[in-house]
Amino acid sequence: MKQITKNIIKNSLKRIFLYRACLVRLKLMGVEKVFSYTLANETGVTSDQVRKDFSEFCIKGNKRGGYNINDLLEKMEKLFHRNKDNNIVLIGMGNMGLALSKYSKFVQRHMNIVATFDIDPFKQKMRSGIPVYSMSRLKEIIDRFSVKVAIVAVPEISAQEVTDELIRHGISGIVNFAPVLLKVSPDVIINNVNLCDELESVIYYVHKQIKVNGLKNLELLYRDMKY
Amino acid sequence: MKQITKNIIKNSLKRIFLYRACLVRLKLMGVEKVFSYTLANETGVTSDQVRKDFSEFCIKGNKRGGYNINDLLEKMEKLFHRNKDNNIVLIGMGNMGLALSKYSKFVQRHMNIVATFDIDPFKQKMRSGIPVYSMSRLKEIIDRFSVKVAIVAVPEISAQEVTDELIRHGISGIVNFAPVLLKVSPDVIINNVNLCDELESVIYYVHKQIKVNGLKNLELLYRDMKY
């Protein structure tokens, strides 16, 4: 049964990513152990929250001894399946698709875009070291590389159709850059990234702040914020 | 006082954007009025939530009569300051910056990237109809176009420096694509978009689901989701 499926990414998971980025930095600096308040300071949360988040993801430290950075990173790698490579396909080689296909951070994090697809034959040539195929070869590639996750960067008009095809061929998670709510069965993981909304949100809060600052009352602004 | 400033975008605001997108679609189809449950169905939430969200943003309908789409859209335009154009600057014309500078949806929503900036002289030519300047002209452009909001798409190594400069020149809201937590004073609005994290989140949930499905117990998965 197809239905609108909401983003399900929890804030606690996003914070775990922050902690990890911080740990990687600290490790590069030669640091070997951290305390919850170290991570808290670096990421702008409280030490309580760091520990609660760790607890949620079953990450344990040492009483009084804090956390060993290597242990912590290893635990997280396992948690995020970074010990094995994750093969991704990318659909739509327009401006955004092209940029994403060239984004080097994915590879650094063991997320490999193994192939990209576009209906436009003129785009079906390599422009970023990754082959661009026609949609007819989608199933073949998904099967060959055991792909489970896809990035959708097609125009909104074709996003649903492309999504249906992806799911039919075994994809079960999608990062969707098209500004539409995809209708899928509830067992498919969808994460929508809407660039306009992200920008417009900032504009909204900036205008609000200007208005509130005019009233010399920052409390009012903060009251209406999330954190 | 500089500090790590968290994303403050509320879920209720994001839902308002969903409702609006839906309203625009319905209007194009010639529909003139909607009920809370219409919007709810289209966006995958409950009608209660639609009404509560409207209430939060002081949007009123007509008892029994539902909502007039034109009124609703007009109210939202005002709420989001779309009656006047919003001028944006974009810093960093790498792959992502270039893609963003070509993203036509921004203009459709009255968000105009009036200029882009890059330190690399080779990138300082027009590649997308928008001029690419050197950073030395930042203040001049910000002042001339009364820019309040910027997009940061520079490498993470220079993101903080660029941010400091932007704020010094009067920017008070930033959409940040660099995978670093920017340190700014609390009156600056920051919205981080971390592409790796977005993708990795999906991978995490997909793997989790596979594990849970193996146990033939979807409940476990849903319990851990945000909704």
Added chain:
DNA sequence: GAATTGATGTGAAACAAATCACAAAAAACA
């Protein structure tokens, strides 16, 4: 024009997330 119907709007209730507070454990030191 009274009764009925169907939608909004909003307090109250239920649920979820973040913060607080402190017991428990381990290291340091006397």
Added chain:
DNA sequence: TGTTTTTTGTGATTTGTTTCACATCAATTC
């Protein structure tokens, strides 16, 4: 070895968000 110190881990509490339930209003019907 016993005491103190420091930090984790987690129940208890608070705060925030979503859902529920229903009073309220306006259109429609009789």
